[in-house]
Amino acid sequence: MEIDPLIFRLSIFILSIFVGYYVVWSVTPSLHTPLMSVTNAISSVIIVGAIIAGLSGNSDTVFNTSSIFGFLAIALAAVNIFGGFLVTQRMLAMYKKKKKNK
Amino acid sequence: MISPNLSAIFYLVSGVLFILALRGLSSPETSRQGNFFGILGMIIAVTVTFLSTGNFSTGFIFVLIFILIGGSIGAFIAYKIPMTAMPELVAGFHSLVGLSAVFVAISAFLNPEAFNLGKPGNIKLGSLIEMSIGAAVGAITFSGSVIAFLKLQGIMSGSPITFKGQHPLNAIILISIIVLIYLLCSTQSSHLFWILLSVSFLIGFLLIIPIGGADMPVVISMLNSYSGWAAAGIGFTLENTALIITGALVGSSGAILSYIMCKGMNRSFFNVILGGFGATDKTANNSSKEQRPVKSGNADDAAFLMKNASSVIIVPGYGMAVAQAQHALREMVDTLKKNDIKVSYAIHPVAGRMPGHMNVLLAEANVPYDEVFELEEINNDFANADVAFVIGANDVTNPVAKTDPQSPIYGMPVLDVEKCKSVLFVKRSLSPGYAGIDNDLFYKENTLMLFADAKKMTEDITKNL
Secondary structure, eight states, X not given: OOOOHHHHHHHHHHHHHHHHHHXXXXXXXXXXXXXXXXXXXXXXXXXXXXXXXXXTSOSSOSOOHHHHHHHHHHHHHHHHHHHHHHHHHHHHHHTSOOOOOO | OOOHHHHHHHHHHHHHHHHHHHHHTTSHHXXXXXXHHHHHHHHHHHHHHXXXXXXXXXXXXXXXHHHHHHHHHHHHHHHHOOGGGHHHHHHHHHHHHHXXXXXXXXXXXXXGGGGTSEETTEEOHHXXXXXXXXXXXXXXXXXXXXXXXXXXXXXXXXXXXXXXXXXXXXXXXXXXXXXXXXXXXXXOOHHHHHXXXXXXXXXXXXXXXXXXXXXXXXXXXXXXXXXXXXXXXXHHXXXXXXXXXXXXXXXXXXXXXXXXXXXXXXXXXXXXXXXXXXXXXXXXXXXXXXXXXXXXXXXXXXXHHHHTOSEEEEEEOHHHHXXXXXXXXXXXXXXXHHTTOEEEEEEXXXXXXXXXXXXXXXXXXXXXXXXXXXXXXXXXXXXXXXEEEEESOOGGGOTHHHXXXXXXXXXXXXXXXXXXXXXEEEESSSOOXXXXXXXXXXXXXXXXXXESOXXXXXXXXXXXX
């Protein structure tokens, strides 16, 4: 009997939780705010689902109920991706090693 | 069009890049490189999705247009937002992740063929379960984050909103969500799908309204975690590795942050979630409060004390963020340093309205991060310091947490500010902090209260130095 592919995805999921656990504990507390904004940005990789949804119409009807929800999701996720990465970059730029004052 | 196997490998690569993005945050030096990995991972994921659908017709143009619209709004916000508003921004972004998860789930439910999930009314059972969980968690994330955003922005009162029967009601709704998912999967009825979404929106709203302003660090981290689980749920539906990995990473990241925040307040997660901190005994506390003498001073006195000190520890709190005093503070510290006074900053884990809030503000004001210390690192130094300068913090310095088992904050780790030779307390009034209890520190012999706006007082002290 073959193993259901779901089991493989579940394995990836469980292992990633452990990876996340150890990686996040090693994040320095002073960078917890950038951590939140960058996790925000990467969780918007949900845009891949939104793109598939948006492209679900055929060439005659680009817009149907399903693809409209897809397009809306694309816009929302894009706000997050650009906003999240850029604001993280802006914050991290402030943490540049500064020359000590005198 | 590329083969499903090849695209699966690319999704795995982008998942790994996201892990590296978080890994980079272990130190400020590697963090910018980490962010770059994150961006790279995102570009790979999006490109591979385009290539694997192989659809570059009119729809593709519209996808690009919507990315452009969303992207420019996001970029605009990212450049304009002041650092003090970061908690609101993060809450707002969480709501968007939640809502887009909901939209993707709706789209997949209406048109499952596009996702290879079966036919409308006959969606594969496994996919339907994953989809409905993703949609429910996404909806909770959305409405919960909207409430958190409104509270942080001050549009909605930060005080807990509680009513009779709140907890039983929430429990009933949560159970009904599980029942609805079960029924939905057995009947495939679209009515049940919409009901499930509305009920999930409702519970997200109800879960967050009883939680007060100063508990927001926990709430934001929790919603961060939810947004991850929602993404993972959708990832299972779409059989997409990048989404599953990312969802798991973000989910555990948010969970760890909530744990750290709860520990910083010595409260259990459920205690925070059930809300209404100190709401019950607040009245009793206020009535029994007797007037005790305090010493208050002005900028001149404060400047005198600091000029004669050899080491000063600064304890910032939410009040500093409200007064936007971080730049004024840095200028004051620069002047102190010119006089060969050793200055360091002590940050309590729950200072501010989100994890790491104070660190970002100090970084914005060009404070070198190696002068900023966490509670465990610096707490022993208070005994050797001459002056503690408490600016906008309150409960996190209250010695009652160590001495009075009756106090609601007993057992919470606090900064040992009272061990300093003298304490300067910048505060607008004697009013108690969030926990609704008096701070004994106000009445100590060696405490000098500076009643003023944090920014103005700091500027005045600098003039007098």
